[in-house]
Amino acid sequence: MSEFLGVHKVPAEMTEGDVTEGFNSYKEAASKMGLKASHAHFSLEKGFAYCLTEASSADEVRKAHENVAIPLEDVTEVKTI
Numbered sequence: 001m002s003e004f005l006g007v008h009k010v011p012a013e014m015t016e017g018d019v020t021e022g023f024n025s026y027k028e029a030a031s032k033m034g035l036k037a038s039h040a041h042f043s044l045e046k047g048f049a050y051c052l053t054e055a056s057s058a059d060e061v062r063k064a065h066e067n068v069a070i071p072l073e074d075v076t077e078v079k080t081i
Contacts, residue, residue: 001036001054001055001056002054002055002056002057002077003052003053003054003077003078003079003080004052004053004054004055004058004061004075004076004077004078005050005051005052005075005076005077005078006050006051006052006053006061006065006072006074006075007048007049007050007072007073007074007075007076008048008049008050008051008070008071008072008073009047009048009071009073010042010043010044010047010048010049011047012047014044015044016044019040019042019044019049022068022070023037023040023049023051025068025070026051026064026065026068026070028068029064029065029067029068030053030055030061030064033060033063033064033067035053035054035055035060035061035064036053036054036055037051037052037053037064038052038053038054039051039052040052052078058075058076058077061075062075
């Protein structure tokens with residue numbers, strides 16, 4: 001499996017709790033597909049969130065996000081050093 005970084009815009013009205021709830025929903029949907037959503041980083045101040053997922057393809061990551069109606073700005077394969 002490869003690692004993929006999902007990039008999200010966070011609407012100004014979202015709270016930290018909303019972001020956490022969204023990631024937990026995504027994590028569950030990804031798990032049901034055999035993917036591993038490991039963690040996310042976010043900045044409400046900057047309005048962005050980034051999630052890291054182990055998957056076979058970017059399309060799988062997109063589908064998992066679609067399953068819980070979480071929009072993505074971009075998905076890209078990344079390496080961890």
